[in-house]
Amino acid sequence: MSACLASSAYALSVDWRLALEHAINRLQRIDGANLGLLYISDRFSPHAAQMIERLRAATGIEHWVGATGIGVLGTGEAEIDAPAVSLLTCRLPTDSFRVFSGRKPLPRDFASFGALVHGDPATPDMSELVQDMSSKVRGNCLCGGLASARHMPLHFADAALQGGLSGVAFDERIRLVTAVSQGCIALPGSWRVTASDENAIVELDGRPALKVFREAIGPALGADLQRAARNLRVGLRNEESGPTGFAVRPITDFDLRAGALSINEQVAEGQELVFVRQDANSAAEDFRRTLARLRQACPEPPVAGIYISCAGRGGALFDSDDSEVAMIAEVFDQLPLAGFFSAGEIASNRLYGLTGVLTLLF
Known part of the structure; x- marks a missing residue:
């Protein structure tokens, strides 16, 4: 039986306050929710700190992780170069996760079996940081992506950050299953x-x-x-x-x-x-095969999904920006989903490009 519950919401508006309020209102309320994922359009970067504080006040969830993107996505919806907010809230077992960053390193006594990470694409040694983080995850399930933005890429770990790597690590009670689609x-x-x-x-x-x-x-x-x-x-x-x-x-x-x-x-x-x-046909074929393999690997129906797609994919590679989330919905019906279009994708111990990384949470 799953150890957690989740809800997701996606909203568009040129006004960051309206986009955020619409997303909050569309969330299913989960008693005891204690972790939130936040992905926002890079147009909203200057207001990221305010958005995190508003989310804390509106949901009662203290811990928020995520990133900016030139596009964000949610359940059945995705658009590049649009002012949007994507949220995912979860109720996890007490003390089953730790939010970390350069300001607040992961405690040495916390046994990490999986982790979702976000980073700054301007960090020169990012590949080495990813490999180092992977070595700290005992279950060998590291996933995530680099923030993308025209001017100010940010990643979130209880605060808006620049530089380095941050995220949330999970203990053995939270299971993550990740698959990478190369689109080719x-x-x-x-x-x-x-x-x-x-x-x-x-x-x-x-x-x-x-x-x-x-x-x-x-x-x-x-x-x-x-x-x-x-x-x-x-x-x-x-x-x-x-x-x-x-x-x-x-x-x-x-x-x-x-x-x-x-x-x-x-x-x-x-x-x-x-x-x-690598073209539209081969990308769709590869993505569908990846989803089929991931479905077979599921020990039970997933509770939530995090999808991180390269900013060079979307409508530039498929029929439209939301083609990938539509294919996800075909295989994982009504799956609460959040994510963004990134400047680099992370899976296992490697930093990728031009890929899509789907992680399922159990």
Whole structure:
């Protein structure tokens, strides 16, 4: 039997007060609710502290975590570049969680089996912070995302914060199940980098990388490299690739003279890679398969969900900004859901990009 109860609400308004009040009024009241999730449009960043205080007064919930986003989402609703608020409130067993941040570190005597984290994308060592936080989670379930904003990204952990990483850790009574959707389908074959120069992949299995790439993607795309760069990505395999098996990186340049291609990450010799297709059809196919796997992994019906999607997805990748939450609703009917469009997604011990991370709470 589930250890918690939850309710979610989503509201739009150009006035942050109205958006917040509408969301509060749409929440189902839960006696004893003690943890809240808050995701707000980056347009409301200057009012984040006031919003947290209003939520405390209106709900009686002391602890709030979350982030700003260039778009936020809720049950069946999502929109990028819109002034919105998304809330999720939960009643958890007493002392089953701890809110933490750089100001208030996680207590050493708290046994963390899972954690939801948010961070500042401007933090230079974020990947290392994610790995360090993952090492503190005994159940190996770390999930979350980086705040996104045009001017002032914020994350929340009982206060509005800039810099670093914050979140909420759960003990073994709270179960989290997380899945990552890369939004792409791997093409046949895999190769090993045999020569590289920082971000440039020079040789694959001893052959010019660009020649291998053209053979793998076929003559039509191989003759139009600009189109290929828009629709294809490189998937890097390594020990830290997380549950999806590879980390997707966009192709940033082709060097016809050297026969090389570049991505936005340094590449090491000996690293294995695949080429992947990323478009609306492959993204929807991958997301539906991810949801099906997640459904099969559920020990019982989930109480709530947190969905964090890359700001580069939404309507830029699918039919509309709310396509992903619509697919979630098809599989997990009436699931209380909150989340946002992020500047980076977190799952296990890795920081991702261009992915969707769905976490279910039990």
